[in-house]
Amino acid sequence: MTNDTVTSDSVTASIPLSTVDAWWRAANYLSVGQIYLMGDPLLRKPLDREGIKPRLLGHWGTSPALSLVYAHLNRVIVEKGVPTIYVCGPGHGGPAMVANTWLDGTYSELFPDVTPDEAGLRRLVRQFSFPGGIPSHAAPETPGSINEGGELGYSLMHAYGAALDNPGLVVACVIGDGEAETGPLATSWWGNAFLDPRTDGAVLPILNLNGYKIANPTLLARIPEEQLVEFFHGHGYEPILVTGGFDGEDPMRVHERMAAALDEAYDRICRIWTSARDAETLADRTTEKPPVIVLRTPKGWTGPVEVDGAPVENTFHAHQVPLSGVRDDPDHLAQLERWLRSYRPEELFEADGTPTSVLDALRPVGGMRMSASLHTNGGTVAPLDLPEITPHAVPSDREGGADVGATGVFGEWLRHVVAMNPSTFRLFGPDEVASNRLQAVFEETDRAWQLPTLPTDEHLATDGRVIEALSEHLMQGMLEGYLLTGRHGLITSYEAFVHIVDSMFNQHAKWIESASTVRWRKPIPSLTYLLSSHVWRQDHNGFSHQDPGFLGVVVNKSAEVVRVYLPPDANTLLVTMADVFRTENRVNVVVAGKQEQPSWLSLEEARAHVAAGASAWDWAGTAAPLGLPGAEDPDVVIACAGDVPTFEAIAAAQLLRERVPELRVRVVNVTDLMKLQDPDHHPHGLSDEDFDALFTTDRPVIFAFHGYPSLVHQLTYRRTNHANIHVRGFIEKGTTTTPFDMVHLNDLDRYRLALDVLHRVPGLEAKPGMRRLADEWNQARTEARAYAYEHGEDPSWITDRRFER
Numbered sequence: 005m006t007n008d009t010v011t012s013d014s015v016t017a018s019i020p021l022s023t024v025d026a027w028w029r030a031a032n033y034l035s036v037g038q039i040y041l042m043g044d045p046l047l048r049k050p051l052d053r054e055g056i057k058p059r060l061l062g063h064w065g066t067s068p069a070l071s072l073v074y075a076h077l078n079r080v081i082v083e084k085g086v087p088t089i090y091v092c093g094p095g096h097g098g099p100a101m102v103a104n105t106w107l108d109g110t111y112s113e114l115f116p117d118v119t120p121d122e123a124g125l126r127r128l129v130r131q132f133s134f135p136g137g138i139p140s141h142a143a144p145e146t147p148g149s150i151n152e153g154g155e156l157g158y159s160l161m162h163a164y165g166a167a168l169d170n171p172g173l174v175v176a177c178v179i180g181d182g183e184a185e186t187g188p189l190a191t192s193w194w195g196n197a198f199l200d201p202r203t204d205g206a207v208l209p210i211l212n213l214n215g216y217k218i219a220n221p222t223l224l225a226r227i228p229e230e231q232l233v234e235f236f237h238g239h240g241y242e243p244i245l246v247t248g249g250f251d252g253e254d255p256m257r258v259h260e261r262m263a264a265a266l267d268e269a270y271d272r273i274c275r276i277w278t279s280a281r282d283a284e285t286l287a288d289r290t291t292e293k294p295p296v297i298v299l300r301t302p303k304g305w306t307g308p309v310e311v312d313g314a315p316v317e318n319t320f321h322a323h324q325v326p327l328s329g330v331r332d333d334p335d336h337l338a339q340l341e342r343w344l345r346s347y348r349p350e351e352l353f354e355a356d357g358t359p360t361s362v363l364d365a366l367r368p369v370g371g372m373r374m375s376a377s378l379h380t381n382g383g384t385v386a387p388l389d390l391p392e393i394t395p396h397a398v399p400s401d402r403e404g405g406a407d408v409g410a411t412g413v414f415g416e417w418l419r420h421v422v423a424m425n426p427s428t429f430r431l432f433g434p435d436e437v438a439s440n441r442l443q444a445v446f447e448e449t450d451r452a453w454q455l456p457t458l459p460t461d462e463h464l465a466t467d468g469r470v471i472e473a474l475s476e477h478l479m480q481g482m483l484e485g486y487l488l489t490g491r492h493g494l495i496t497s498y499e500a501f502v503h504i505v506d507s508m509f510n511q512h513a514k515w516i517e518s519a520s521t522v523r524w525r526k527p528i529p530s531l532t533y534l535l536s537s538h539v540w541r542q543d544h545n546g547f548s549h550q551d552p553g554f555l556g557v558v559v560n561k562s563a564e565v566v567r568v569y570l571p572p573d574a575n576t577l578l579v580t581m582a583d584v585f586r587t588e589n590r591v592n593v594v595v596a597g598k599q600e601q602p603s604w605l606s607l608e609e610a611r612a613h614v615a616a617g618a619s620a621w622d623w624a625g626t627a628a629p630l631g632l633p634g635a636e637d638p639d640v641v642i643a644c645a646g647d648v649p650t651f652e653a654i655a656a657a658q659l660l661r662e663r664v665p666e667l668r669v670r671v672v673n674v675t676d677l678m679k680l681q682d683p684d685h686h687p688h689g690l691s692d693e694d695f696d697a698l699f700t701t702d703r704p705v706i707f708a709f710h711g712y713p714s715l716v717h718q719l720t721y722r723r724t725n726h727a728n729i730h731v732r733g734f735i736e737k738g739t740t741t742t743p744f745d746m747v748h749l750n751d752l753d754r755y756r757l758a759l760d761v762l763h764r765v766p767g768l769e770a771k772p773g774m775r776r777l778a779d780e781w782n783q784a785r786t787e788a789r790a791y792a793y794e795h796g797e798d799p800s801w802i803t804d805r806r807f808e809r
Contacts, residue, residue, distance in 0.1 A: 093159030094180030122357025157186035164195030165485020182217030382526030383490020617676030646710025
């Protein structure tokens with residue numbers, strides 16, 4: 005693909021609307037052909053049963069409006085020379101988008117076997133929703149696409165993310181009125197509050213009110229027009245209304261209105277840009293509101309008006325396949341042929357199947373084509389410029405370092421990431437950036453904000469690099485749009501509430517997986533979550549804020565895409581984040597606490613540990629170091645993953661060292677969770693040999709885990725010693741309580757872990773003094789809870805205990 009550049013060849017005189025209509029008819033013809041035809045794309049012979057696909061799949065209802073918008077945007081691009089990309093929101097808009105990208109010429113360039121002639125047309129129509137072919141959405145296989153549209157609701161937020169830091173770019177986003185009923189889309193209208201017209205592009209929302217979703221009318225199509233106008237005024241837009249195509253209206257009248265609407269919209273956008281860039285102060289800027297086009301057209305426009313005596317066009321019956329019996333019903337077959345021929349294909353394609361030269365005037369040049377824009381294929385941004393982490397490292401606990409909050413230390417480094425990448429990195433969060441202790445970034449930048457401000461506001465600026473709104477959907481969606489167009493970012497969230505975007509994560513992971521199989525798709529920067537305020541330290545929020553289940557959602561996706569990290573302290577978090585910021589085509593999930601905790605590892609130890617992903621911490625146990633010549637296997641392995649479980653595991657090992665000194669204990673920390681899975685299922689998985697060396701083949705493993713215990717079993721079920729792995733983790737016991745009582749509630753505390761060792765090591769429980777020791781530890785648990793419930797804090801013998809070797 006080539007870059008978006010305006011050349012003298014791409015700016016011409018006014019294009020006749022008859023040419024726009026011809027393009028629109030050609031795209032409609034190809035959309036219908038993709039849904040129905042097995043071959044003979046030019047209808048050189050009468051249609052028969054064998055010329056129809058055996059399984060009719062696809063969605064016709066939204067296609068005419070999508071192609072209408074595409075044709076008219078091409079006219080604006082050619083005439084005005086404004087780089088534009090097209091975000092397709094309506095679900096299953098694939099046939100229209102594929103048709104238009106083939107007419108653009110891009111499809112044949114990227115898929116040389118789908119040539120711009122009759123042979124290519126034959127492949128084009130046959131492959132759609134066909135085994136071994138292409139999906140029905142605007143999937144990664146569709147040139148120019150950054151929004152698949154399989155799951156509705158994300159188009160407008162993707163558009164706003166794409167416009168950030170892309171000055172001069174218009175992101176045209178077509179929104180289906182069914183899609184507009186989803187929660188994510190409903191909050192996306194506020195994306196205009198974050199775009200700075202001096203340094204960002206513009207989003208042009210185009211709401212297509214075709215009146216129906218699968219089987220019901222849509223809400224926005226049925227409210228009074230004045231109420232609809234008020235709706236958009238309230239969200240900060242100036243609506244431009246285009247209505248037409250009903251009751252057999254001549255499409256040329258609709259073309260006239262649509263052309264005028266787009267000219268008005270682009271002129272308004274350019275005035276807003278110019279005013280903002282020329283103004284010395286905010287007060288000098290124009291008060292014009294950004295445009296939104298409301299395009300009201302019939303569902304399934306230009307398709308069958310009625311079928312078997314029942315109305316179809318402008319009803320929900322036009323949503324998918326209006327004529328479903330064409331292989332077996334001669335009347336349906338004849339109606340389909342009349343429908344296809346109504347577009348007058350003989351005017352649209354030459355004898356050899358190439359598009360008529362009349363359409364050449366409507367085809368932008370090179371990278372100005374929406375289907376060939378670099379913005380839709382990874383952009384042109386270089387890797388992040390990352391500062392060195394060494395100045396931000398902290399002394400380890402064993403070096404006399406003080407307890408620190410890991411995310412606070414990371415925030416100081418992140419401030420420099422923002423400074424060194426002033427137009428290619430952004431931080432997104434649902435009003436939790438400061439709460440998650442990343443407030444150091446505000447020493448370098450502010451929150452992006454285009455709305456009025458008050459003297460009492462803090463860290464708001466039109467050019468801020470942090471975007472916060474209390475919608476995880478909007479924050480992730482804007483970040484996805486930013487990443488999909490080649491830039492870099494991070495989203496931070498409370499761990500429990502990241503579940504809100506479970507499905508968004510799922511869709512993005514699927515996009516990455518699918519895109520990696522498309523040879524011309526460039527890699528994109530990874531989507532990275534930093535989850536803090538996690539399950540174990542919700543001291544004042546309680547049970548509603550306690551859920552580590554996102555990890556289980558993530559690990560079920562493709563192993564080539566997902567990574568999960570549980571850095572146990574500040575230095576490992578620094579090393580982990582520096583690593584994940586360099587990755588591409590990944591979803592990285594990093595869980596780290598914001599509360600003060602020990603720093604277990606020096607920076608060099610942290611580098612080695614993160615590189616290994618899982619390693620024995622010999623200083624924390626009593627067994628001989630792993631790999632030492634003649635060293636025996638330990639009696640027990642205490643494993644841990646997550647900062648709080650690590651704290652309790654080390655404390656448990658210390659209890660055992662003090663009270664059962666003859667016991668050989670190995671402490672293993674896992675920071676890369678996918679190391680637990682076998683390498684046949686995940687590329688990060690430890691080899692069986694390395695896993696067995698670390699966890700042994702036959703000794704009990706007491707595993708203190710950040711999340712739900714079942715996840716460790718899911719990941720390790722193929723390992724030799726799986727039967728001896730006993731996991732403690734979150735078991736849905738939570739409330740507003742002290743840190744130690746929280747782990748106590750879930751049987752993850754140090755005493756419970758040490759008691760598990762007494763119980764699981766063969767013969768240990770029966771040895772003299774062990775029953776008394778077990779009673780003592782059980783009593784300590786009871787007394788710790790009683791103290792907390794009386795005094796409101798954990799007792800000093802819990803809080804003051806330090807690691808001692």
